[in-house]
Amino acid sequence: MAIPLSQAFTVATYVLRQKLRGNKHYPLVLMLEPLFRCNLACAGCGKIQYPEHVLKRRLTPEECWAAAEECGAPIVSVPGGEPLIHPEMPEIVRGLVERKKYVYLCTNALLMERKLDEYTPSKYLTFSVHMDGLREEHDIAVCRGGVYDIAVGAIKAALARGFRVTTNTTLFEGANPERVRKFFDAMMDLGVEGMMISPGYSYQKAPDQEHFLRRNRTKELFAAILTDRKKHWDFNQSPLFLEFLMGKRDYQCTPWGNPTYNIFGWQRPCYLLQDGYAATFKELIETTDWDRYGTGRNEQCADCMVHCGYEPSAVHDTFSSWSAFTRTAKLTFVPNAR
């Protein structure tokens, strides 16, 4: 089991509390984007293409903490941009940890090793390192040679110091299942706690428009990768979401599950689409027309099977029926269970 029991317990009790209150639109993971500046320009990323004066802007620590408190989600994922560029990131993380938020600091790891001293190991802090495959595939995906080796070095250094480390992997059209399986072996051999995988979203603003996965191809690819899973592979995500990626179950999107806060405000409707911004989380939840988004409802959502919309659906499902709960438990301990 990749996720520590204390974290699983926190999330489980949080979800059950929301259900008991009859709260339909509850957040699970706050996607906190404190800046859009990055030190890479990955081919599949549509997040960082802004004018220079926008890239200079950053959320303050106080704004980050206020967003986390206002939202109330037990987990805070910090993507970007590259969060480690933010000069106040150690302070931001400290404040989130003090608030007992489980923080996933998403990084390409280029600066990670030299910045480790600024952070303190904690069960609440995980470095989530962007790794899109083995050396060749990763360096192509991030459009720069040598990045894979730097990231591997940083992962080793962080693990040696007692930090929690996971990987996050985005897969695109043309991914070779056998190479991806070898990549999983390599990451687990490094000693990471778990891996997160997701198909890429077809950002309109990304440089490479040719390699985004269509829905059927996503299912074929993930079925090829995840069937006959090796025992030592651990995934830091819902087993039901992995079944969804393999085409074994169907979900509608839960766009409010991973709400996004950044320098523009609370992003409608999700981490991937930019259909406007709300000034407060309450306004986001109460004034967004959620029925306009998701598979079959919006052409921009047609091929999306990304974790930020569908993992909350899987988690919600886990706690919606006894059969889904027992299925989750079974898959957690026996990943290849029929």
Next chain:
Amino acid sequence: MPQEQQAHELGRPQWEGLVFRFKNQIGLFEVIEAAFDYRGDVSLELKDGSRIDGYIFNREPQGAEPYIQLFPKDEAGTKAIKYADIVAIEFTGEDTAFGKSWAAWVAKSEALRTAEAERTRAEAEARGDL
């Protein structure tokens, strides 16, 4: 010739460099949607004759007084401007999403591959393997 087509023939992204002047509300909403989607700065000419350059990050077309929100280019904070106060929009800034980085990477990869092939050839030749 439509302005968009002209812009393409100049080798620029679709909206970059275009100017839209509104004598009435017709077309204003559509162009504001495009400006909201645009990943570059725009220059707004307002009813009072003033101009403001910045990045439009939000728009609220519903309600009694539709408005946009932008980050001014040369000052901190945000500004909200009513649709009704806008008389012209110029797409002045570079469209930062006009995908250059992928093409640059492909070019670089090919150059690296060529260099590696040449090095391999030279080494093989030196060893007498060629």
